[in-house]
Amino acid sequence: MKQNWDIPAAISLYNIDRWGSGYFTINDRGNIQVNPTRAPAAIDIMELIEEAKQQGLTFPMVLRFQDLLRDRVETINKAFAAAMQEANYRNEYRGVFPIKVNQLREVVEEIVDAGAPYHFGIEAGSKPELLAAMAIHRDHESLIICNGYKDKLFIENALLGRKLGKKVILVVEKIEELAEILRVSKEVGVEPMIGIRVRLAAKGAGKWATSGGENAKFGVSTAELVAASELLKKEGLPNALKLVHFHVGSQVPDIGTIKRAVREAARFYSKLHKLGHELGYLDVGGGLGVDYDGSRTAFDSSTNYSLHEYARDIVWNIMEVCDSEKVPHPAIVSESGRAIVAHHSILVVEAFGAIEKDKAPIQIEAVAEDPKQVGEVLEIQRNLTQQNRMESLHDAQQLKEQAQSMFDLGLMGLESKARIETVYWQIAKKVVDFCAGMKYVPEEVKDLEVTLSDQYVCNFSVFQSLLDHWALGQLFPVMPIHRLNEFPERQGTLVDITCDSDGKVSKFIDLQDVKDTLSLHKLKPGEHYYLGFFLMGAYQDIMGDLHNLFGRVNEAHVFLDEDEESGWYIEETIEGSAIGEVLSMTQWDKNELARQVKAQVDAAIKSDRLKPSEAMKLLANYERALKGYTYLQFNGNGTSATK
Numbered sequence: 001m002k003q004n005w006d007i008p009a010a011i012s013l014y015n016i017d018r019w020g021s022g023y024f025t026i027n028d029r030g031n032i033q034v035n036p037t038r039a040p041a042a043i044d045i046m047e048l049i050e051e052a053k054q055q056g057l058t059f060p061m062v063l064r065f066q067d068l069l070r071d072r073v074e075t076i077n078k079a080f081a082a083a084m085q086e087a088n089y090r091n092e093y094r095g096v097f098p099i100k101v102n103q104l105r106e107v108v109e110e111i112v113d114a115g116a117p118y119h120f121g122i123e124a125g126s127k128p129e130l131l132a133a134m135a136i137h138r139d140h141e142s143l144i145i146c147n148g149y150k151d152k153l154f155i156e157n158a159l160l161g162r163k164l165g166k167k168v169i170l171v172v173e174k175i176e177e178l179a180e181i182l183r184v185s186k187e188v189g190v191e192p193m194i195g196i197r198v199r200l201a202a203k204g205a206g207k208w209a210t211s212g213g214e215n216a217k218f219g220v221s222t223a224e225l226v227a228a229s230e231l232l233k234k235e236g237l238p239n240a241l242k243l244v245h246f247h248v249g250s251q252v253p254d255i256g257t258i259k260r261a262v263r264e265a266a267r268f269y270s271k272l273h274k275l276g277h278e279l280g281y282l283d284v285g286g287g288l289g290v291d292y293d294g295s296r297t298a299f300d301s302s303t304n305y306s307l308h309e310y311a312r313d314i315v316w317n318i319m320e321v322c323d324s325e326k327v328p329h330p331a332i333v334s335e336s337g338r339a340i341v342a343h344h345s346i347l348v349v350e351a352f353g354a355i356e357k358d359k360a361p362i363q364i365e366a367v368a369e370d371p372k373q374v375g376e377v378l379e380i381q382r383n384l385t386q387q388n389r390m391e392s393l394h395d396a397q398q399l400k401e402q403a404q405s406m407f408d409l410g411l412m413g414l415e416s417k418a419r420i421e422t423v424y425w426q427i428a429k430k431v432v433d434f435c436a437g438m439k440y441v442p443e444e445v446k447d448l449e450v451t452l453s454d455q456y457v458c459n460f461s462v463f464q465s466l467l468d469h470w471a472l473g474q475l476f477p478v479m480p481i482h483r484l485n486e487f488p489e490r491q492g493t494l495v496d497i498t499c500d501s502d503g504k505v506s507k508f509i510d511l512q513d514v515k516d517t518l519s520l521h522k523l524k525p526g527e528h529y530y531l532g533f534f535l536m537g538a539y540q541d542i543m544g545d546l547h548n549l550f551g552r553v554n555e556a557h558v559f560l561d562e563d564e565e566s567g568w569y570i571e572e573t574i575e576g577s578a579i580g581e582v583l584s585m586t587q588w589d590k591n592e593l594a595r596q597v598k599a600q601v602d603a604a605i606k607s608d609r610l611k612p613s614e615a616m617k618l619l620a621n622y623e624r625a626l627k628g629y630t631y632l633q634f635n636g637n638g639t640s641a642t643k
């Protein structure tokens with residue numbers, strides 16, 4: 001591979017053309033190139049990073065491509081429109097964006113703006129989300145869908161939206177909510193728009209499967225549905241019921257799940273219609289998956305269907321059920337979050353050190369005091385060949401075990417044991433090299449390869465920026481964003497800067513399976529090495545916790561613009577959390593902290609432990625740090641920034 005390494009080889013190794021979906025590829029300079037609208041307009045990521053650095057941003061940083069976000073919104077709306085036209089479907093698509101998937105104001109605003117021609121709305125699952133949605137929602141044709149459990153204040157605010165002329169639909173998640181909605185509506189004096197979440201028998205698969213099925217947390221049973229229908233009729237409001245909703249979970253890997261759920265929900269819709277409710281909307285929830293590994297399979301990190309297949313299957317199945325029930329076609333609502341926002345952001349981190357296990361290729365020699373095992377393992381090393389590699393490995397393993405037993409019994413010294421182990425690992429490395437590129441690599445050699453791989457230390461926190469990887473084992477495409485015209489000769493895993501041993505990435509996407517290591521370049525002293533985590537825009541961006549108090553990362557918002565020489569510009573930079581800020585979230589007051597340290601410094605001056613000039617400098621550093629970025633700041637790899 002090393003001999004005929006070129007850009008196509010890099011594209012194939014990292015599989016970027018598959019998971020990149022036309023948005024990401026590698027240019028002939030060996031850098032990642034972003035095509036935010038899948039058109040020729042391209043951004044060289046290294047130029048962008050240079051510009052972001054000029055504007056004062058340091059790593060880790062999130063790059064957001066606003067045009068890419070717009071492209072996703074348009075693509076999804078067009079896919080449903082095309083599917084409906086093809087099927088002669090007699091109603092419209094009215095999608096909504098679930099704010100919980102990325103609550104950043106700039107993201108939600110861009111989506112609402114790009115969705116305006118399609119009357120694309122918003123989904124809110126909590127009071128804060130509803131309050132945000134109410135403020136930026138202007139289009140009276142588009143929907144605001146309220147999911148999640150609701151209290152009186154939630155309902156009152158949704159009804160305020162009704163009074164303003166907005167189509168706000170309150171989705172009943174459990175049956176008790178219906179009476180409360182009806183009661184509050186009377187109080188406020190407005191007719192509510194009500195949706196009802198049905199509990200389907202059809203269950204999802206994948207990591208989020210528990211959102212569906214009979215034991216799901218949300219949704220009403222068939223018996224409760226009938227009771228709800230009766231209550232609405234008794235209140236004289238049968239047509240306040242507007243929408244039937246379901247949600248089978250996120251990242252549904254198999255299209256079969258979606259088809260079954262849609263048919264079942266369409267059946268509920270039709271039967272409710274026949275019970276005397278006009279309805280009008282059928283909401284198929286979220287679940288449209290993203291092909292994170294590019295394998296196009298029903299594997300957890302992938303999907304075995306395309307967006308167009310998804311849209312066609314939904315439209316066609318709803319139509320078929322409604323036609324057979326002789327019920328008018330409903331407007332179709334979907335709540336795709338992941339598929340809209342996942343692609344638009346990249347997390348860029350800097351690898352600032354590598355722990356190489358095979359660093360010192362030293363020549364070991366036996367000394368007179370050594371027990372015979374040292375000579376024997378050296379003998380194995382001398383005679384090691386491609387042909388006898390497995391046998392040699394096993395013999396060396398046995399000697400290493402013997403050395404351990406002898407050491408335990410006090411029969412072998414520290415130096416002799418060290419010599420045996422060093423030679424053993426040299427042999428192991430050689431065996432791994434012998435097996436590299438072979439079609440069949442024995443399991444034990446694969447394990448050795450992981451043990452021998454490097455650890456690249458990266459300036460970020462898995463708990464802040466990659467929560468689903470840590471908590472759920474979700475895979476994301478990760479790769480170097482430059483030097484891709486050089487052969488990546490090392491195999492490594494990634495570790496973060498938190499002091500938690502879970503703060504690592506050691507599972508990587510692969511077409512067939514999951515890889516334990518990632519192909520990486522050797523770090524060059526004094527040079528930066530950057531890695532990109534891709535398809536990060538859904539959930540990760542916003543969900544991070546405050547583990548080790550690292551907090552939000554810096555970010556840059558990028559727009560295409562033909563008038564710019566480069567074809568793009570950074571519209572906005574947002575600084576990540578300052579140390580004082582994250583401390584205050586856990587009740588530490590930064591002024592109080594500074595005061596307490598100052599008191600100690602003053603005492604140290606009084607007792608002559610510190611000179612006043614020195615003391616003031618230390619105190620100034622402390623105060624400056626409180627205002628500074630939580631992550632490490634470097635100039636090159638390993639050298640601290642002076643700023």
Ligand SMILES: *Cc1c(COP(=O)(O)O)cnc(C)c1O
Pocket residue numbers: 098100101123125147247249250251285286287288335336337338339538
């Ligand atoms: C989380 C959620 C969504 C978004 O799901 P995606 O799979 O990200 O599209 C939609 N609807 C409801 C009710 C949700 O809870």
